[in-house]
Amino acid sequence: MDIKAYIESGVVESYVLGLASPEEVAELEALSVQHSEVRAAVDAFAESIQQQAMGTNIAPPPEIKQQLMERLAGDFKEGAIAAAPAAPKLSALPGGSANGKVVRMVSFKIWRNVAAAAVVLLVVSATLNVYYYKNYTQTTNKYQALLAERNTLQAANDDYHQTLNVIHDSTIQMVRMQGVPGKQNNMATVYWDAKTKAVYVYANNLQQIPEGKQYQLWALVDGKPVDAGVITDCRGVCKMKNIARAQAFAITLEKQGGSATPTLTAMYVLGKV
């Protein structure tokens, strides 16, 4: 092959300008390995084109560089920058320099440490989570218990408040019922509203009620007992049935739910109006 004629055929220029066909490219690359003149011709024309292009510099708008840097920010290997200007001449490239390896080792170590630290933090955080969750559960339970207790106390307080209101009402007549003989230590009080005829009873001190029994209040009207209701498990004063008129009040122990007539043998307290 006449290399000189080949070089002068224009194929070198086609190659450099990217106008050569794949076959032409393959042939030229093979020939440039064998013949340094081919490679020299390629380099010479490439150099001319580069010089020509460099000479017709047109500065692009500055924001393009900024946009590019932002766009590629994730691709850059930081930390390598400082090493770049100080790097020795790297004539026997390519394939990555020792410098590159050092940079990679350093960044590997940094990342390994960061990863280790992250794992430790995760474990600590997880442990604290368990601890704080337990604390939280316990505190919640205690809080619920306190809330329930508070509600109970509030209810009791409301009852006593009502009792006080009844006692202090000016139209209220108080009837103290003393323990009958044999039951002297029992006592109860009836609060009777003269206007509304409402009857309230307060058990100052009544014996513990046996199973299946209940105290019942009676009004004695003209010598006859009138049912005024059974005393339920109420705190403070218990509202009973209204009584229009009465000369005395008494409490007997009756079966659950009360009786139609009082069991006089089981009378505990009695008080005259």
Add this chain to the structure above:
Amino acid sequence: MPENAVKYTEAELVAFLKQRQQSAFGYLYDNYSGSLYSVILSIISDRELANDVLQEVFVKIWRQIETYDATKGRLFTWMMNITRNASIDTLRSKGYQNNQQNRELTDTVYESVGSVSTNTDKIGLRKLVYTLKPDYKVLVELAYFQGYTQDEISKLLDIPLGTVKTRLRAALIQLREIVKP
């Protein structure tokens, strides 16, 4: 132009780019964006579009630097071919074609008044190509700046393929003499 006084050899620059160094990319941009921009502007007259192409070109260079083989030629040659291909691809994309039709209409109007030719003719290599004799000029224009294959040119100009081939090569030889420093 570069803000720091550091100068890389081409081999160093390529090595640092392959290591993904930001400073190397900055250096590449500072030193070559102007000339590659002029390559784009010799093909695409729309500045906005040219700006987009320039950005794409540098992204391509960055992403494809691993494929650059120094034994096959200079870095600039490689980058210039990426630039030309990207510009022609854009030129031939559908969106640009529509744009171009409008533009040509305007140009015709202006040309009738006798004032304007597209500025691409006055930039870089294209300006030099326009000094070639008309037979040569049209071939380089179609092949290099508009990206037609020799087969397409043969059909377009109704010239035998062999003639296109020899004439284009002769044109390039002449161009070589013009660009020689």
